[in-house]
Amino acid sequence: MARIDNRADDQLRPVRITPGYQSFAEGSVLIELGKTMVLCAVTVEERVPPFLKGSGEGWVTAEYSMLPRSTLTRTPRDRSAGRSYEIQRLIGRSLRAATDLRAFGERTLTVDCDVLQADGGTRTAAITGAYVALYQAFHALKKKGVLNVMPLTTMIAATSVGIVKGAPLLDLCYEEDFRAQVDFNVVMTDRQEFVEIQGTAERKPFSKDDADTLLSLAQQGIQQLFQLQHTALREFA
Numbered sequence: 001m002a003r004i005d006n007r008a009d010d011q012l013r014p015v016r017i018t019p020g021y022q023s024f025a026e027g028s029v030l031i032e033l034g035k036t037m038v039l040c041a042v043t044v045e046e047r048v049p050p051f052l053k054g055s056g057e058g059w060v061t062a063e064y065s066m067l068p069r070s071t072l073t074r075t076p077r078d079r080s081a082g083r084s085y086e087i088q089r090l091i092g093r094s095l096r097a098a099t100d101l102r103a104f105g106e107r108t109l110t111v112d113c114d115v116l117q118a119d120g121g122t123r124t125a126a127i128t129g130a131y132v133a134l135y136q137a138f139h140a141l142k143k144k145g146v147l148n149v150m151p152l153t154t155m156i157a158a159t160s161v162g163i164v165k166g167a168p169l170l171d172l173c174y175e176e177d178f179r180a181q182v183d184f185n186v187v188m189t190d191r192q193e194f195v196e197i198q199g200t201a202e203r204k205p206f207s208k209d210d211a212d213t214l215l216s217l218a219q220q221g222i223q224q225l226f227q228l229q230h231t232a233l234r235e236f237a
Helices: 083-096 122-143 174-179 208-232
Strands: 015-019 027-033 036-045 059-066 108-117 156-164 167-170 182-189 194-201
Touching: 015 122, 015 208, 027 122, 036 122, 059 083, 059 122, 083 108, 083 122, 083 156, 083 182, 083 194, 108 122, 122 156, 122 182, 122 208, 156 174, 156 208, 167 208, 182 208, 194 208
Parallel strands: 059 108
Antiparallel strands: 015 027, 027 036, 036 108, 156 167, 156 182, 182 194
16 A cells, blocks of 8 residues: 555654754753654653662653644643553653663653654654663763763664554554554564563454564564664764
């Protein structure tokens, strides 16, 4: 089938990752996937949640929100523990899967992920961008002599895949996601391990073969995202 933006079925939208986008955050990045734009910024605090006090471990967490005019019509600011809460928990889990929490002491790193413009894939873009911002923050701490080692143990990136009109597609834009029969959000490490798979049949159940096809397609796209992350972080190596 012909895609809305004329991409091949296995092609990502144009991706741009701009590190150091904000001057005052310990780490920041603007990530763009087609029309989707997410700003990720890291704050480092010399404290941990109560359940970690005295443990010697740090904490990595995230907050996620969409600006009111990130969509075609105004979306009220989400101040409830709804969709945004579920997504920020996903981002936090994904980042902690890549982090040695004992390697940076009792500190909290919070990644704020703000959607400036939404055209599908905002949660996966946030995860991919948040990793780059988190790397910058840890790099800055190491450069200052606060840390002896980089606490990140692996890379993390994410993408969406789905079945639209019977065709498996990589990196769904909003119109494709809206019409998808099946859609997955997939988070992986650069060790080819899965961190999280969110898969839903929107109309009818899908088969194991369908799932295998979509996961392979996601893996292919995520490998490309790892290369783009590497390029964005070259100056911090």
